[in-house]
Amino acid sequence: MKKESSYQSLVTTFQRLSRFSHLSSIASWDMFTMMPAGGSAARGEALAELSVLQHQILTDKKVAEWLRNAESEDLNDVEQANLREMTRHYQQAALLPESLVEAKSLAGSKCEHAWRTQRPANDWQGFSANLKEVVKLSREEARLRAEAKGCTPYDALLDIFEPDMTSARLDGLFGDLKSWLPDLLAQVVEKQAQQSFVPPQGPFPTAIQRELGLEAMKTLGFDFNAGRLDVSAHPFCGGVPEDVRITTRYDEEELLSALFGVIHETGHARYEQNLPRNWLGQPVALARSTAVHESQSLFFEMQLGRSNAFLTHLLPAVQERFGSQAAFTPENFIAWNQRVKPGYIRVDADEVSYPAHVVLRYEIERALINGEIEVDDIPALWDEKMQAWLGLSTKDNYRNGCMQDIHWTDGGFGYFPSYTLGAMYAAQLFSAAKTALPGLDAAIAQGDFSALFDWLRQNIWQHGSRFTTAQLIEQATGEDLNSRYFRDHLTARYL
Amino acid sequence: MKKESSYQSLVTTFQRLSRFSHLSSIASWDMFTMMPAGGSAARGEALAELSVLQHQILTDKKVAEWLRNAESEDLNDVEQANLREMTRHYQQAALLPESLVEAKSLAGSKCEHAWRTQRPANDWQGFSANLKEVVKLSREEARLRAEAKGCTPYDALLDIFEPDMTSARLDGLFGDLKSWLPDLLAQVVEKQAQQSFVPPQGPFPTAIQRELGLEAMKTLGFDFNAGRLDVSAHPFCGGVPEDVRITTRYDEEELLSALFGVIHETGHARYEQNLPRNWLGQPVALARSTAVHESQSLFFEMQLGRSNAFLTHLLPAVQERFGSQAAFTPENFIAWNQRVKPGYIRVDADEVSYPAHVVLRYEIERALINGEIEVDDIPALWDEKMQAWLGLSTKDNYRNGCMQDIHWTDGGFGYFPSYTLGAMYAAQLFSAAKTALPGLDAAIAQGDFSALFDWLRQNIWQHGSRFTTAQLIEQATGEDLNSRYFRDHLTARYL
Ligand SMILES: [Zn+2]
Ligand SMILES: [Zn+2]
Numbered sequence: 001m002k003k004e005s006s007y008q009s010l011v012t013t014f015q016r017l018s019r020f021s022h023l024s025s026i027a028s029w030d031m032f033t034m035m036p037a038g039g040s041a042a043r044g045e046a047l048a049e050l051s052v053l054q055h056q057i058l059t060d061k062k063v064a065e066w067l068r069n070a071e072s073e074d075l076n077d078v079e080q081a082n083l084r085e086m087t088r089h090y091q092q093a094a095l096l097p098e099s100l101v102e103a104k105s106l107a108g109s110k111c112e113h114a115w116r117t118q119r120p121a122n123d124w125q126g127f128s129a130n131l132k133e134v135v136k137l138s139r140e141e142a143r144l145r146a147e148a149k150g151c152t153p154y155d156a157l158l159d160i161f162e163p164d165m166t167s168a169r170l171d172g173l174f175g176d177l178k179s180w181l182p183d184l185l186a187q188v189v190e191k192q193a194q195q196s197f198v199p200p201q202g203p204f205p206t207a208i209q210r211e212l213g214l215e216a217m218k219t220l221g222f223d224f225n226a227g228r229l230d231v232s233a234h235p236f237c238g239g240v241p242e243d244v245r246i247t248t249r250y251d252e253e254e255l256l257s258a259l260f261g262v263i264h265e266t267g268h269a270r271y272e273q274n275l276p277r278n279w280l281g282q283p284v285a286l287a288r289s290t291a292v293h294e295s296q297s298l299f300f301e302m303q304l305g306r307s308n309a310f311l312t313h314l315l316p317a318v319q320e321r322f323g324s325q326a327a328f329t330p331e332n333f334i335a336w337n338q339r340v341k342p343g344y345i346r347v348d349a350d351e352v353s354y355p356a357h358v359v360l361r362y363e364i365e366r367a368l369i370n371g372e373i374e375v376d377d378i379p380a381l382w383d384e385k386m387q388a389w390l391g392l393s394t395k396d397n398y399r400n401g402c403m404q405d406i407h408w409t410d411g412g413f414g415y416f417p418s419y420t421l422g423a424m425y426a427a428q429l430f431s432a433a434k435t436a437l438p439g440l441d442a443a444i445a446q447g448d449f450s451a452l453f454d455w456l457r458q459n460i461w462q463h464g465s466r467f468t469t470a471q472l473i474e475q476a477t478g479e480d481l482n483s484r485y486f487r488d489h490l491t492a493r494y495l
Numbered sequence: 496m497k498k499e500s501s502y503q504s505l506v507t508t509f510q511r512l513s514r515f516s517h518l519s520s521i522a523s524w525d526m527f528t529m530m531p532a533g534g535s536a537a538r539g540e541a542l543a544e545l546s547v548l549q550h551q552i553l554t555d556k557k558v559a560e561w562l563r564n565a566e567s568e569d570l571n572d573v574e575q576a577n578l579r580e581m582t583r584h585y586q587q588a589a590l591l592p593e594s595l596v597e598a599k600s601l602a603g604s605k606c607e608h609a610w611r612t613q614r615p616a617n618d619w620q621g622f623s624a625n626l627k628e629v630v631k632l633s634r635e636e637a638r639l640r641a642e643a644k645g646c647t648p649y650d651a652l653l654d655i656f657e658p659d660m661t662s663a664r665l666d667g668l669f670g671d672l673k674s675w676l677p678d679l680l681a682q683v684v685e686k687q688a689q690q691s692f693v694p695p696q697g698p699f700p701t702a703i704q705r706e707l708g709l710e711a712m713k714t715l716g717f718d719f720n721a722g723r724l725d726v727s728a729h730p731f732c733g734g735v736p737e738d739v740r741i742t743t744r745y746d747e748e749e750l751l752s753a754l755f756g757v758i759h760e761t762g763h764a765r766y767e768q769n770l771p772r773n774w775l776g777q778p779v780a781l782a783r784s785t786a787v788h789e790s791q792s793l794f795f796e797m798q799l800g801r802s803n804a805f806l807t808h809l810l811p812a813v814q815e816r817f818g819s820q821a822a823f824t825p826e827n828f829i830a831w832n833q834r835v836k837p838g839y840i841r842v843d844a845d846e847v848s849y850p851a852h853v854v855l856r857y858e859i860e861r862a863l864i865n866g867e868i869e870v871d872d873i874p875a876l877w878d879e880k881m882q883a884w885l886g887l888s889t890k891d892n893y894r895n896g897c898m899q900d901i902h903w904t905d906g907g908f909g910y911f912p913s914y915t916l917g918a919m920y921a922a923q924l925f926s927a928a929k930t931a932l933p934g935l936d937a938a939i940a941q942g943d944f945s946a947l948f949d950w951l952r953q954n955i956w957q958h959g960s961r962f963t964t965a966q967l968i969e970q971a972t973g974e975d976l977n978s979r980y981f982r983d984h985l986t987a988r989y990l
Binding site for chain 2: 016019020022023024026027030034035036037038039041042043045046047049050053223224225226227228239240242243280
């Protein structure tokens with residue numbers, strides 16, 4: 001009997017891990033969409049038990065040995081990429097002592113849980129006490145990862161979400177944004193102050209909003225044989241590539257937030273549904289990164305969904321379900337969906353002011369993790385940056401300031417940049433698609449997205465994690481990430 | 496540091512197994528209620544991977560050692576019962592070589608999968624070829640279990656579902672049934688032939704049926720903070736004690752099948768929701784047996800649900816939702832819900848003819864597993880027994896004869912007796928409750944079930960698997976299982 005290669009042993013092990021991830025994904029989806037409150041403690045324990053198991057399997061010393069040996073085995077291109085990703089997953093898991101993983105998970109749960117009531121109570125005092133513990137442990141994590149990687153602590157965390165991204169690179173990209181975005185934003189706000197908008201008149205019954213969402217998903221190519229749409233307090237895209245579960249939430253006074261939420265998650269979903277089928281279960285078949293994932297949702301929601309052509313195509317479906325209103329003239333419908341209105345809350349932000357929210361968080365979390373500031377410094381910095389970017393004061397308004405996001409509560413430092421990286425990737429990809437596909441706008445206005453989606457499938461979806469993000473973007477667009485496309489996009493749409 | 500006792504090590508291990516069971520239960524529930532078809536293959540693989548893991552943990556040789564050592568440790572009553580149940584679970588899993596488990600699982604999946612199309616096609620030829628393989632492997636399983644237990648092969652399978660039950664005992668119980676039930680059934684049919692029934696007129700919209708079902712669940716004490724009602728092709732009660740998931744299916748032409756399905760599953764659910772909280776996660780906290788579980792659902796559906804008192808209480812809720820109809824006089828509503836109509840299909844049977852379906856299956860599967868008959872003998876035997884019991888011929892009608900159930904397709908021999916054991920336990924329990932609770936009928940007619948449910952909680956639910964079934968029933972009713980109560984119940988209700 002031929003001895004199994006180390007690579008083959010790894011493939012078997014990661015296949016097994018992926019099956020356990022499947023169960024974890026579905027049980028998590030259920031937790032947010034279906035589970036009654038009384039099931040919460042038992043579910044938490046069950047998921048934690050599974051996660052301990054997954055960690056044990058992944059960090060088994062045989063895995064380390066196989067990874068070493070596989071380096072010198074005869075592997076084709078895809079296998080080499082798979083081995084690179086396996087190594088990355090292994091190192092991410094194995095670098096931290098179990099005691100730290102456990103302590104961080106406990107401190108994170110505690111902080112997040114308390115935050116749910118502290119935020120509405122505007123209780124910075126209570127929150128910051130918990131956050132300090134989370135920051136302490138995240139700094140320890142960052143230090144260990146940074147030592148192994150030879151980089152700054154913050155960059156070591158960034159790498160988890162967007163491999164190969166560095167803060168030096170981000171400083172360049174975001175520095176560029178900072179040089180033109182505040183001006184552009186001011187101009188747009190001034191321009192829109194001249195316009196008059198007619199707001200759509202509710203109520204918009206949930207059942208009909210859901211129908212409209214399902215219709216949009218269908219139009220956008222969501223495969224209902226391999227996924228579902230449900231409701232959750234915070235919309236997300238979960239499940240597994242073979243069965244993608246997206247969610248939204250409905251507000252009967254609001255026509256468009258649920259719908260554009262659905263369109264956003266459909267972008268995530270189509271990426272998942274079109275990951276390379278014959279490598280499924282292997283790390284190389286996973287989505288490239290958080291930012292690339294977000295680029296797909298923003299491609300759907302912002303590049304495509306809020307374009308004049310798409311809104312024109314969408315309007316009849318809206319009228320058919322909600323009757324005719326003064327708000328439903330083509331001009332007003334488009335204008336209403338392209339309103340720019342700087343505000344306190346990131347998740348409610350339009351695409352022009354969104355980067356302000358991200359860059360300020362990036363600057364604060366980087367300084368925090370690198371030990372240049374402390375938790376107590378956050379509120380003043382937040383206020384100062386909000387004033388500078390958006391002219392809004394968050395003094396003593398922690399609830400709508402530095403306490404508004406869940407990310408830091410359980411130590412998710414390094415995640416925020418993905419949102420704006422995603423927006424920039426999306427703009428660059430859309431521009432490349434437009435160049436590659438003459439007549440795209442006309443096709444979109446007629447509801448024909450097939451060429452556009454084929455282009456995404458060929459350039460992004462089908463590659464999974466085969467290439468680095470830089471390679472992926474360069475192959476798709478002919479150059480590395482360039483914030484010019486985002487600027488061009490905002491300028492063209494809003495000025 | 497004090498060395499952990501073997502018993503304590505077992506507790507930790509079974510706790511862990513229970514957390515994995517939690518995930519398996521929820522993922523299975525999802526599979527039958529939520530999952531789109533495209534997710535099926537990946538889900539199957541994920542569940543199989545988990546089941547391999549659970550089998551490995553349970554049959555680890557350390558477990559055997561702990562079980563041996565714990566025998567001589569100082570344990571209180573509950574711990575001793577828990578150890579007895581742990582040992583039973585271990586032996587059930589460890590007795591079979593893995594090759595047999597795998598072969599049986601493969602043959603079962605193959606047979607079941609093909610059966611889904613073979614049954615509608617009435618294809619006995621195709622089905623029996625697969626069934627022969629399943630029977631061969633089930634016989635092998637029964638032989639190994641019987642050797643270890645020192646009993647007949649069939650009894651060894653019976654013991655999995657109803658511990659300590661034997662076919663000698665069943666022959667006594669079912670023999671008694673055979674001595675009076677055919678006559679009783681004939682008398683009831685003759686009596687009802689004199690009555691005229693007014694059938695309720697549909698359609699009965701699904702949404703309103705669902706409301707009525709939820710209302711019934713509420714009335715019957717279902718805890719919605721720890722469970723849900725959904726839809727599936729075959730109704731079941733799943734999930735975990737902290738989060739019980741029941742299902743039903745709706746037919747808009749049928750007023751009562753969904754509702755009584757819900758009432759049935761609510762009986763299962765309340766048992767699960769009221770298992771002993773402080774032992775949850777341990778085998779001693781599990782429901783006693785398949786038959787005791789069924790006794791609870793039949794207690795709700797048949798003893799309580801189809802009683803004159805309950806139907807009287809239910810009627811206004813039906814009228815409120817579906818208007819007034821000729822069918823909704825108290826007399827007709829009760830008569831309609833107590834119709835007796837012998838037919839081919841077990842799952843559609845009323846409670847008077849149901850035992851015929853069970854006893855004939857019991858006699859056939861026992862002879863099959865003990866090697867007294869072969870698969871090819873089944874159709875003729877089925878026909879003969881159906882003729883004898885219900886006067887119906889199933890000649891060449893495999894679809895509505897021996898191919899109607901899923902149980903045998905994957906080797907679930909030994910399960911069928913649970914249904915009629917459950918009906919008999921339910922009758923005996925209800926009779927004891929009536930004796931213990933004066934004025935019960937009046938309370939039921941007024942929708943006050945609190946005393947009845949307290950009685951069930953104290954006598955059945957809270958004990959989990961602490962006692963053997965015989966002990967449990969004797970403590971609750973003052974005697975061991977006695978089919979007299981079932982006879983008295985049927986006589987009182989139907990003659
Ligand atoms: Zn997103
Ligand atoms: Zn049942």
